[in-house]
Amino acid sequence: MSLSTTLLRGISGAYFLQSGIGKLNMPTEAAAGLQQFAATGVPQVTKLAPDTFGKFVSYSEIGVAASLLAPVVPNRLAGLMLGAINTGFLSIYFRNDQMTQKDGLRPSEAGTGLSKDIFIAAIAGALIAAPTAAKTKKAGKAEKAEKK
Structure with a gap:
């Protein structure tokens, strides 16, 4: 694993783990508030009980963190998992008028905290697009053959 990939996975993995x-032992009231906020982007979450929703979010974030921090998980899979959870976060950002300025893109003061998810989308994209170990090894062999 390259240093750049290690940094992308390590920092974002630590963030999601924390x-x-x-959120593991989130009180019901806090889970309900988070659920209500999440429903602005993903209305289907209202079908869950608040405690169930809180556990779902907590376990999902820990699972994504584990995939990012475990070096045996391929970059593409870790990137796809990060991208999947991030899609929900971005839908909250873009579907909630209070999160963006009038143009619907730039973050408002209230949306600054969620706007970090745009960077997480970039990290997911970089992990998905990163060359696989097999391609890197093959390119290295081809380069050595050209030098001979």
């Missing part, structure tokens, strides 16, 4: 662990 976030998920912080």
Whole structure:
């Protein structure tokens, strides 16, 4: 694994791990508030009980963190998992008028916290597009053959 990939996975993995662990024993009232906020982007979450929703979010974030922090998980799979959870976060950002300025893109003061998810989308894209170990090895062999 390259240094750049290690940094992308390590930092975002640590962030998601901390976030998920912080939500593990979330009180029902806090889970309900988070659920209500999440429903602005993904209305279907209202079908869950608040405690179930809180556990779902917590376990999802911990699972994504685990995929990012485990070096045995391929970059593409880790990137796809990060992208999947991030899609929900971005839908909240873009579907909630209070999160963006009038242009619907730039973050408002209230949306600055969620706007970080745009960077997470870029990290997911970089992991998905990163060359696989087999391609890197094959390119290295081809380069050595050209030098001979």
